[in-house]
Amino acid sequence: MKKKLASLTLLVLSFFANAQNGTVPSTEPYNDKSAYDKWSVELNGGLNNPMRTMTPGYYTTGLNPFHADLGVRYMFSPKFGFKLDFGYDQFKDGGNSPEFDSKYLRTSLQGVINLGRALNFETWTNTFGLLLHGGFGAAQISSKDGLDGEDYLAHGILGLTGQIKLSNSVALTGDLTGIVNTLQDFNFDGMAKTRTATLDGVLLNASVGLTFYLGKNKVHADWVGEDDKYDSLEKRVALIESGALDSDKDGVADIYDLEPNSIAGVTVNTKGQSIDNNQNGVPDELESYLEKTYGQKSEGIATNTTVEQLINDGYVNVYFDFNSTKPTNASLSGIDFLVKYLKNNPNKTADVVGYADEIGSSSYNIELSRKRAEAVKQVAINAGIDASRLNVVANGEDTSVNKKSKEARQIVRRVSFKVK
Template sequence: MKNLMFALVFAGAVSSVNAQTETKEVKNTDYNKWSIELAGGVNKPQRPMGSGYFTSTPSPYVADLGVRYMFNNKFGLKADFGYNSFEGKSNSANFDTKYYRANLQAVANLGRIMSFETWTNTIGLLGHAGFGLAQLEDQNSALKDRMGNFMAGITGQIKLSNRIALTGDFTTILNAAQDATFDASTTRNARGFSGILFNGTVGLTVYLGSNEKHADWVLDNNSEIDKLKQQIADIETSMLDTDKDGVADYLDQEPNTIGGVMVDTKGKSIDLNNNNVPDELESYLLKTYGSNTDKSAIVNNSTLIKNLINEGYVSTYFDYNKSTPTNVSTEGIDFILTYLRNNPSASVDIIGHADELGRSEYNDKLSTARANSVKDVLVKANVDASRLNVVAAGEDASVAKDSDAARKLVRRVTFRVK
């Protein structure tokens, strides 16, 4: 215990220096520093006690109130006030005394110093030590014994939330110049730290401030960990292959390739004759619909392109509960824009769809908003608004409602050329 006391006193002496000179402390100050501590429990006055006077072991009761400020996630100060009640147990001479104290203590976050975060993020440990003033009062006489004190203790923490922690504390108090015994039966002319009192309490710490976490639970390398997590998330995002063509999005120069069409190393559908129809799709169309004498007419026939559009091969997709097209699905809008520019007499229905999650009335509004969003893009691309007709198709129940992957396919806008 003596070694602990000296260690905590030393920590208190250097805490303010550490707050200014420690180069390895948390650089990010976006955490709360203030807290209020409430606790209650039992005590045991050890000495001095009069002959024939003693309390229960342990003896009720003690109450503590503290206000703490942390300079960083390792060191801080707290002002606290305590109240102890001492009464004789059944076979002791009767007495009733009260002990009041006020202390200023240095606080060391031993959980952070000893890197508890390597094995837990919910258990903490604080050490505290400091000096203060105290007064012992006898309820059966006018005795009031004023004294100085030194106290040191250990506080265990269990984080219940970012705002509250459950605490358990054990503290030793040494009284200096305590002239009266704790039972007030005897007075003397005392010198030095001759009085000893033990307290054990359970309580709550309430964290104050607008930030998410308190300094008690902030890690030295927290910002570095966040950066690494973000980098990993960015890599995972960049490796997505939205159009399933085998080329990651960050390399894909054609992020909305028609499914199943062969692409080159840059994710672009192969179109050797540059007629804007992927060779693989062109080959299928010629084989299925063309004749040996009229292949070019099939490929260049605007009616065929119109049928492809009307059958849903050209679409624009949306994220859940969003009315703005995803970045990788604007190719469908570009396709329609090109078609309308090449066919100035054509008009188009812009048909909005939504998945089945949520209320039907809301999904009707969402499908309308999606269609209007696409219309706005086309209008800003100088397509006359009179050529664009918004249609709300509402919920699309053609896929399994409990499949997230399937629902992505129906959160879309399709087109119908007229």
């Protein structure tokens, strides 16, 4: 009998190892492993009832304490998984039965079907779930006062587990499980040998417990329904759509763009980076334009005076939408231009000058222009410029354009720079 148990245990462990290491094909449309947790630990306690294979004259109470089990479960998908669990049952005399005290230990490998997900419970509840589990394993019966030795046997197991979700980490469970044994020599009471053949003792377990979900994700596979799948798909589509945008209009989609705020009109490489062969911080095309426009050249590059004049004359700006303190994506290149200049000229400082259009009160627009300048300063600080090199100036309203023109007002909602 011990050889049979050893062979059966080896088979169980081998099957479990293959289930963990092998590739399991999935028909689930939602198979993003990073989207939900897969591991859980189950702890239960309750009652048992040995239905048959008791020695004549020996019996327990109708519902006999004590039962406990501990399981570790892994879900391959929201609908299917495996678990390995260990169970303990104690049988003691009840009523007018002669005294006896025996124990039943088992380990079982079980498949798990998430009926809650298969039946789309999420269409009416996000709190209740239902699991069907079943498999096979090995067990041992030992008796304190009865037959000498221990009985080793095999079993099949089938159960139903109700779930109440308490949080994203814990669920309350109630379980009803039936176990059918084979190769059983001892009765459950351990006082005599069984007389049945092939299928022997039948045991029922009723228990309540807790399931603890393991992992860093927000939700476990037990609670991932069709709505979650569609939400994830929508997020993926949104990511593709946003990644296909070209914020700086350089011909390279943002998802592939390593410099998504390159200066408008400047030639970039296939990765969206401005071409700067001499690594002086000024794109070659802009450098060539400066040389032609200002006619100042020193060792093949535009002089600092020329670049500084370009900044101070208002050619480098950062723009904002109406009543917004967040720079538009297209104008982030203005901050980038200033950052590169200050990094190449560590002795220079700059005023960050904020403006607003004429819509609204003057006091409000002064504060709005200050907030815009502060926002640009913070971006530059995050890009590596020391805060002490940047001075915020709130210039309030720019009245140089027709306030009735929407397009003209867009031009004056800006931050400009004065390099010193």
